[in-house]
Amino acid sequence: MDKQQPELNKQKSDRLNNLKQIEELKLDPFGQRFDGGQPIREALDAYQPKDESAPDKEGVPATVAGRIMTIRKHGKTAFLDIKDWTGKIQIYIKKNKVGEELFKLYELLDIGDIIGVTGELFKTRTGEVTIFAKQFTLLTKALAPLPEKWHGLQDVEMRYRKRYLDLISNDEAMKTFLTRTKILQRTREFFHKKGYVEVETPMMQPIPGGATARPFITHHNTLDMDLYLRIAPELYLKRLLVGGMEKVFEINRNFRNEGISTHHNPEFTMIEFYEAYADYHTMMDLTEELITSLAKELLPDLKIKYGEMELDLNSPWPRKSYMELFKKYSGLDWSEQEAVIKKAEELKIETKNKAYESIANDIFEKLVEPNLTGPVFVIDYPRAISPLTKSKKDNPDIVERFELFMAKMEIANAFTELNDPLEQRKRLEQQLKNRAEGSVSLDEDFLSALEHGMPPAGGEGIGIDRLVMILTNNPSIREVILFPTLRKLPKKTEKADLCKLKYKEK
């Protein structure tokens, strides 16, 4: 039972046919360098007179390049909408303006093709700024059709798998990702202005540290050793503090081999920054200043709508203690161990083989966090769940740590860094003891770095993806990561059938 290979999609074969005819006209269907183009936004702006009494700038020359989104044919004339990443402009093509030869090429154009156009700006009868084409050139023939012009690409899975189609056909997606790069750029500028330097530390680490997530393992053949994709850069950045780099930041990916959800992607972007001679109060001020300045550019009044929630980012942001919040929402004092454990069992929280602090923290996550619309700094955490943090002077069981919550999500986590090597060893050993077998060994080199003296410092990590979610009002982390982690498709994936076809002919 040999099933016939399905025929090439009709639309694709039609386009292939157009391509052949273009080649017969001695034109290159995949184009050449195109000089002198301007962003479409700029062309549109060039037409609009600044003050309204000024006359329209009829006839201003314009040259743009972009993808054809729609074609409205009228016999010997046509209107095309072409789009680049700054905007969309209408092109008017008239047979007796561009000449017989070019008009032949126009007739072979398809939606999705990329063209370059030179002409003059004018306003149509209906008031749309348009380029009256004198000249145009095909820069790339598109052999596969675009998604539907009005609804765009809706299929969520395909939007993630074929992000290029999402970017072409959904303006909102493009906008989100351009905003994301803006946020990254502004963040870098912010830290540079504060005298920080950007550094890069290993993504592949022999001992994964700085957090407790399960790591991804890989293997180096020549060295014949296992390496772990980092779960955090923390321990390396602290080594730099020891080395005398006083203000450092790193923006890069972390990898955690845990579940996937609307708030979790296995690889995610984090900025971590460390400042010598500072503490967690310094970090709070810095964070508030940074996020406020990022938000101001997008939402000048600093009032953010995120889904159903409304966040007011105007300073000052409240700072509330962990213990206080615990009491407020659980109705129990953190020190009432028996009552707390009972409550945990009621809430179906796993309590076996778990440290008390970790059980209590589960309650915190379940009962308190859903109330933290924020922005709010939760400060002063229990020591046992914060092994890298310095204790408060007046209470060794509480540490100088805060987490920033926005829209019920943990956005940032920061400490006054623990710089006592003896205390640090104790804490890490304790942590290892509490963990299941098969956990990783102690990072002795990190401890010896501390023995050489790390200045008192404040340090922090901010989850960039989640911050972008909030600032662009996206409900899923997959909407702000260009290529989110997805399952591999089963054997029967869609083939790039045209490529095969072309290859066969040659």
Place this chain on the structure above:
RNA sequence: GCGCCCUUAGCUCAGCCUGGUAGAGCAGCUGAUUCUUAAUCAGCUGGCCGUAUGUUCAAAUCCUACAGGGCGUACCA
């Protein structure tokens, strides 16, 4: 990991409850059209109804399994 939901033309979606020859819009093709804009008008093409198994005279529709995806939940100091 568990629960609920989704998968039909290149794209956006109906049809499924109540089994009986697979529908629309966009896109595409042919023709008309020298200021249209979700252009319009006339005609046409295009489906392994996610995959596999059942039940049935008959399955897009009902059952089961699997795959991919979404949401929720769990895990993730």
